[in-house]
Amino acid sequence: SAVISQKPSRDICQRGTSLTIQCQVDSQVTMMFWYRQQPGQSLTLIATANQGSEATYESGFVIDKFPISRPNLTFSTLTVSNMSPEDSSIYLCSVERGFYGYTFGSGTRLTVV
Amino acid sequence: SQQGEEDPQALSIQEGENATMNCSYKTSINNLQWYRQNSGRGLVHLILIRSNEREKHSGRLRVTLDTSKKSSSLLITASRAADTASYFCATGVALRNAGGTSYGKLTFGQGTILTVHP
Known part of the structure; x- marks a missing residue:
């Protein structure tokens, strides 16, 4: 089964700055998924990232705010740009494992002050 | 928008009791999955x-799926404090992106917070 290393695990950032979150998978995967979990809420899909093509964003999420890179089949980054306190959330990456569901990274807890 | 609605929103039980959580959804699906999250x-x-399955078991977990009612339930038997x-x-849902992949x-439901008291 795939193992995902997600960094950083948490950060406190000033409003107006940007944070880049990294996910490294221990095996090659076609698609990677990025989610946001606002405080006390469920997970919402931000975008899907396919290696070699532009990410596909869900309604309510735009590339300028959440640029994603997918340079190879084991790595992806999500940047949260021009942050405001409303961006304070847990951000998670995941990969699909077919019958075994999805494996998630341990999450990045972001606080914007 | 979230497809799944779960109830109860919170469930508090004693160790050894069974815990049942329910999930309803709105559109056709390929599968339904259950996940656990500890402390964020x-x-x-x-x-x-x-x-096309109606029931599955895995250890102390039992999941049912009723596609006609668009609902599922998760049963945890003989709960433990560690199940909190x-x-x-x-x-x-199976999709295909612009590149054909x-x-x-x-799509996640709102979740149920389970507390198991020792």
């Missing part, structure tokens, strides 16, 4: 049930 950390996959966590159902898209 990463999610752990518990079980996947396909749309948030539990999410997620519906899986097929993938599964998950």
Whole structure:
């Protein structure tokens, strides 16, 4: 089964700055998924990232705010740009494992002050 | 928008009791999955049930799926304090991106917070 290393695990950032979150998978995967979990809420899909093509964003999420890179089949980054306190959330990456569901990274807890 | 609705929102039981959580959804699905999340950390996959299956077991977990009612339930038997966590159902739908790559898209329910008292 795939193992995902997600960094950083948490950060406190000033409003107006940007944070880049990294996910490294221990095996090659076609698609990677990025989610946001606002405080006390469920997970919402931000975008899907396919290696070699532009990410596909869900309604309510735009590339300028959440640029994603997918340079190879084991790595992806999500940047949260021009942050405001409303961006304070847990951000998670995941990969699909077919019958075994999805494996998630341990999450990045972001606080914007 | 979230597809899954879960109830109860919170469940508090004693160790040894059974815990049942329910999930309802709105559209056709390929599968339904259940996940556990401890204290805002990463999610752990518990079980996947396909749309053509009605019941699955995994250890102390029992999942049912009723596609006619668009609902699922997760039963945890003989609960333990270590089962304390948030539990999410997620519906899986097969999609294909612009490049022709097929993938599964998950939509999560609101979750049930389970507290098991020693």
